[in-house]
C-alpha cells in the first residue's frame with residue numbers, strides 16, 4: 001500500500017495544505033504538516049468525498065465544518081453569542097495579506113470584538129496588524145465564520161504557466177522523465193549554509209575531471225551515486241524570497257540547516273514558513289554536531305513544536321545530523337535528497353521547447369546581458385528564441401557551471417545564457433518560442449504595459465510623503481529593509497522600529513543583513529515597496545544607481561536614535577524636510593603623505609562626480625563608514641583648489657583625522673534644501 005504527501009494531495013484537490021490538514025484531522029488522521037504522509041486508502045476516502053461534494057457544488061471542508069456545527073448544537077445551547085455565530089453559513093473569500101481591520105470589514109464583524117478574540121488567542125493586535133494564515137484559521141473558527149483563504153503569496157506552477165504565451169504543451173505521462181531535483185539551502189544566520197554549500201561544491205570540483213575551477217553562475221550540479229542534484233548557490237532567503245516576490249518557484253526541495261548548538265531560531269521558523277507556503281518538502285540538516293555543546297535532540301524537539309516531527313520520532317521529517325566543517329555525513333544528506341526526489345517523482349519532458357526561471361542576471365561589460373537560468377522543463381538549445389517578461393532574445397551561447405560551452409541544456413541544468421536583448425530580472429519566467437519575431441513583439445507589448453503602470457504607479461513609498469500616504473489610506477504598513485555593519489545594530493533597530501507601529505500604520509522589517517546595501521536589497525525593496533535603512537554602511541555604486549532607477553528610498557544613518565526619530569517623525573508628518581544629503585563625488589585613496597603641521601593627506605583619484613572644497617567627507621572601508629567630517633584641504637599639486645573633477649588626482653586632508661589608508665574610499669557629500677510639496 002502506497003503513501004502520498006499531504007501537500008501533493010492538496011495540490012491535486014486544489015486545496016491549501018492547511019485546509020487538507022484540517023479535513024484530515026477532522027477524520028482523526030494523524031497529520032502535522034504539509035510534509036506528513038497519509039495512506040493511499042485515506043487519500044482515496046478524501047478524494048471520494050470531494051468528488052461527491054463537488055458534484056453537489058460544495059467543498060468537503062464545508063461539510064466537515066457543518067458537522068462540527070451540528071455537534072455544537074447537539075452539545076446543547078451555550079446561550080451566548082458564540083452559538084449564534086456558529087450558525088452563520090456564508091463562506092467568505094479572504095485574500096492574503098489581510099489586516100485585522102480589513103478582515104473585520106470583509107466579514108462584517110465588529111473590529112473591536114475581533115481584537116478581543118485575538119487577545120483570547122494570545123495575540124495583542126491593533127487594527128493594522130496583519131494576520132497570517134494560522135491566525136486567520138483560528139480566528140475564523142473562534143468567531144464561527146467560514147473562510148476560504150486565497151494566499152496571493154502562494155505560487156503554483158499553474159500561476160507560472162499563466163504567464164506563458166507560447167504553445168500550450170501538455171506533457172503526456174509517457175513523455176515525462178525523472179530530472180535532477182533543484183535544491184535551495186536555508187537556515188538561520190551562522191548556522192552553516194555557506195559552509196555546507198561550499199563543501200558540496202568542492203566535493204564536486206574534486207570529482208570533476210577538469211578539476212579545480214568552478215565558474216560561479218549561481219547554481220551548480222553535483223553527482224551522487226551516478227545521479228545529479230542541482231543546487232542554487234545562494235544561501236539564505238534572498239534568492240528564495242526575491243524570486244517568490246516575482247512569483248517564481250524554482251526549488252523542488254529545501255535543505256534547512258539548523259545548528260545543533262543553537263537550535264531553532266527566528267530565520268529557521270521563517271524558512272519553515274516559506275517552505276510550507278510554497279509546499280516544498282523540507283530536509284533538515286542538523287549541523288555542527290562536532291561541537292561539544294551540540295544538542296541534536298533539542299533541535300528535534302523544537303522542530304516538532306513547529307510541526308516537523310523527525311522520522312525517528314515517528315514523524316515524516318527527514319533529519320540528517322552533519323558537520324559541514326568536518327565534512328561529516330554530507331553524502332548521507334545528499335543521498336536523502338535523492339531519496340526524497342525519487343519519492344516526489346520530480347519529472348520533466350526533455351523533448352519540448354524549454355522553459356525555466358532566471359536565477360541571476362547582470363549586464364557584463366564585454367558580453368552584454370548575461371542571465372543564469374534553471375531549465376525546469378524541455379531542453380534549451382543554441383539559436384532558441386527567448387521570452388522573459390519584457391525581454392526577448394536568442395540563445396547565442398550557453399555556458400555550464402564548469403565554465404564550458406554547451407549546445408544543449410536538458411531539464412534542471414543551470415546555464416549561463418548570452419543573447420538577451422536586455423537584462424531579464426531574477427525570478428522571471430523564461431520560455432522558448434517557436435518564432436523570434438513573436439518573442440520580440442510580446443516583449444515590446446509588455447514593456448509598454450509596464451511603462452504605463454510606472455506612470456500610474458508613482459506612489460513608491462518614501463519617508464517624505466509617508467504621512468500623506470497614510471492619511472489618504474494608501475499606506476497601511478511601512479516595509480523596511482535594514483542593512484548594518486554589525487548584527488547588534490540590526491537587532492536594536494529592528495526592535496525599536498517595530499515598536500513604532502501605530503493604529504494607522506505598522507512597521508514591517510522584511511529583511512535584514514550585515515554588509516553594504518547591494519542590488520539584491522534594492523530588488524527586494526522594489527518588489528515589496530520597502531525603504532532601505534543603512535546603518536554605518538553605504539550602498540555600493542551599482543546599488544545606488546539601481547535604487548535611483550527603481551525609485552527605492554535609501555536612508556543612511558550613523559546614529560540609531562536618529563534613524564528612529566526620523567521614521568517616527570515621518571509617520572507623524574513631522575519630518576523636517578529642509579535638508580537632504582546628496583553624494584557629489586566618490587574617490588579612491590591611492591596613497592597617503594605625511595605633511596608637517598597638517599597631518600596625513602590622502603592622494604586621491606576621483607572616480608565619480610566633482611569634489612567641492614566646501615563639501616563634507618565620509619571615509620569608507622569595505623563600504624562601512626569609518627569617519628565623517630569636513631575637508632581640511634584640497635590641493636592639485638601644490639595649489640589649493642576649489643574643486644576637482646572625475647578622472648583627476650588630488651590631495652585631500654580630513655579635519656581632525658589621520659588614519660587614512662590606501663584602498664580606502666571617500667564619499668563626498670553635501671546637504672541640499674528640499675522644498676516640501678503639499
Ligand SMILES: Nc1nc2c(ncn2[C@@H]2O[C@H](COP(=O)(O)OP(=O)(O)OP(=O)(O)O)[C@@H](O)[C@H]2O)c(=O)[nH]1
Nearest residue numbers: 188189190191192193194195287288323324325326
Ligand atoms: N564547529 C562547526 N562549525 C561550523 C560548522 N559549519 C559551519 N560552522 C561555522 O559556523 C560559522 C558560520 O557558518 P556559515 O557557513 O558562514 O553560516 P551561514 O549560515 O552561511 O551564515 P550567514 O551567511 O551569515 O547566514 C562559521 O564560522 C563556520 O566555520 C560545523 O559543522 N561545525
